[in-house]
Structure formats: structure tokens, C-alpha cells
Amino acid sequence: MSLVELGRYARNEAHMVVGMLGGHGIGATLFDGEASIAEGSWFLIPVRVMVDDDDLAEARALLPE
Incomplete structure (x- = not known):
């Protein structure tokens, strides 16, 4: 398991x-x-929101563009 950055957001977001x-x-x-x-x-x-590298593609697909 390796954590990767999904994105950077304001704290509440x-x-x-x-x-x-x-x-x-x-x-x-x-x-x-x-x-x-x-x-x-x-x-x-x-x-920074971090997810497992195996979940990165699925996590990105769930986020609005």
C-alpha cells in the first residue's frame, strides 16, 4: 500500500x-x-487528500470535474 495525492482542497472541502x-x-x-x-x-x-494508489483511478472518477 502506497499513499498518493488525490488533490489539494480547502480544509472543509x-x-x-x-x-x-x-x-x-x-x-x-x-x-x-x-x-x-x-x-x-x-x-x-x-x-492534501491522500488515497491508496490502487484506489486512485476510482477516487478520481467519483469527483466532479
Whole structure:
């Protein structure tokens, strides 16, 4: 299992993407979300949504263009 970046999103949007993927049985995790809060710049720093490389194509297909 190797994690790859699905995309970078605003903090709230990243949480919605992870929830939607989870509802379709795709595990996802957030990178950088807590760091941006600690630095006080959570509106400026995008949060990375990471998925297993085997799930990347399916996850991309679920996202709107």
C-alpha cells in the first residue's frame, strides 16, 4: 500500500471529499490539515487528500470535474 495525492482542497472541502470517498468504500486521509490550523493560516494552506494508489483511478472518477 502506497499513499498518493488525490488533490489539494480547502480544509472543509477536503473533509467532504474524504467523507464521500468513505461512503463509496475508499479509504482516504488528510495531510497538512492540522499544520495549517497550528500556524493560524488554515484558509491559505491547502489540505492534501491522500488515497491508496490502487484506489486512485476510482477516487478520481467519483469527483466532479
